Amino acid sequence: MNRILTATVVLFLLALAGCAATPTAEQSGAAVEDRGKPVGPPVVPAKPKPDTGAKPLFEKPLGAAALKDPGNILSRRSVYFDFDSNLVKDEFRPLVTAHARYLQQNPGTKMRIEGHADERGSREYNIALGQRRSEAVKQMMQLLGARPDQIESVSFGEEKPKGTGHDEASWAENRRGDIVYQGE
């Protein structure tokens, strides 16, 4: 039990430090996403300081235009997950950080994070899996300074696939969380 907790904390700290190895996806065609225990940020007891990245003092708050600017990281909205995982991978940390900072700088702004799952397994169970992913992203944003009431975590389960094939390529595309700002 202690070992698991320690491992989880270490994993999380590694993720925060930005040097976590990307977990390899289990990709058997037969398997489904069904692991129970979350391994990402949600279970971490030790709360790190919000926004560990150094923030330049002269940084100007970004306006809503930045959300649509293809040159801005804020226009990127999807966080992809490995099979059977709700761990926010390292490569998506800058994206999550940018949105968390945007929420912090625009306290009146709200968003939904829409969790998704691949098509295998029961529809309702997949709603819950997507919800877990959405909440993992939300918790990371909270740790980075966003207010909880700015972010509503919801799930579409397997109902709105981006990839419509029945193969790993499509499934990987469908294991994700999408950031949608209020009014979009």
Added chain:
Amino acid sequence: MIKEFVGATSGKFLGRPYRVLRAVVVLISLALLPAAHAALTIEIVGTGASQFPIAIVPFRAEAGLAQALTPVVAADLARSGLFSMVDAGGLNPLPYEPQDVNYAIWRARGADAVVIGSVAPLPDGRYDVRFRLMDVAKQAQLAGFAYTANATQLRLTAHRIADVIYEMLTSGKGVFSTRIAYIVKKGKRYELQVADADGYGAQTVRWSDEPIISPSWSPDGTRLAYVSFEQKKAVVYVQSLMTGQYQAVANYWGSNSAPTWSPDGRTLAVVLSKEGGSQIYFISTDGKGQPRRMTNSSAIDTEPNFSPDGELLLFTSDRGGSPQIYGMPTAGGDPRRLTFEGSYNVTPRVSPDGKSFTFIQRNGGRFNVAVQDMTTRQVQVLTDGVIDESPSFAPNGRMILYATEVRGRGVLSAVSSDGRVKQRLTEDAGDVREPAWGPFPK
């Protein structure tokens, strides 16, 4: 657009010795969107261990009706897999009354029972429908009923007749006059439909360009609870099938899903994420008052379903590391794990007699319908599709309706609880999924 209950088909018992079944048949009309033209077509893919040979003689004067009754009766009985149809043709004159029946002929044709009857128009425009079920060996009447029905109720009357025959000859209640609900996806449009158990009379209850899932019948068959994403998130609605009116009953922060009715019809169990994580709550059926939290875990708890006595709540949880089925007393108490075979067991639905439950089990790469005995824990896998989902017991417990895929398209199938009889219901346009078999009409 019919708004009221149509008091249909009053039935009158012909002959004494058997108990009178329901005297008044209530047809709940859907005061809703125009009838969907598409019908479900049913194909039988297996039969019972032994079939009861029965001859159904065309009723007197039914040929001139918009809806002949005996073809519907015969199709119902044949679909159950428990009857074989004995040829009733080539007789002149056809028998319509008990004294007309020549038992030697039917014995020679191998029929153990013969159904005879008649239809006669009444002065008020309705019809008097009579039928008798005759036992060939005993040369005696087993059952006989008279019904009064208007033209639109003839099909329902035929289902009622099939129910009586089924009950007399198989000692189980017939489900031919029950209804089913399901979702059809047509392009980008999702339609919640209700149809007769034989797939006829499909009507769209609700449609949306956002997904609709998880329809659940109220125990009295007058309302449906379901999840619609029309607000761009999962919200639980309850809709009256009589008025068509609907309302959101669970629309909390986060996702709201997996509704199911308590047997007394007063409570809905739903899954809410308002406190973080997917957990099971009880709410009132009008959504008023505060949700009462029923599970307390850091895991996923979803897909609640009540036992028929309302004392046990089954649900899916991954608290043990993989999704398994658990049961907990609704009065309070710790959940107990019920499934142990395999690493993926989801979507529990308790049988009408409470002695078993059906669920989806992953076997290798396949997802199949299984049943588990509540006491012995013995599991029987009933289907062999690649992706079988959403199992739902017929109210007599003898068949399980479920969703499967054929050539990439969603279709509905049904399998008998012993796995022997299989039916396939296909819709001509679109993907069908999320079936729910309705209760016996009250």
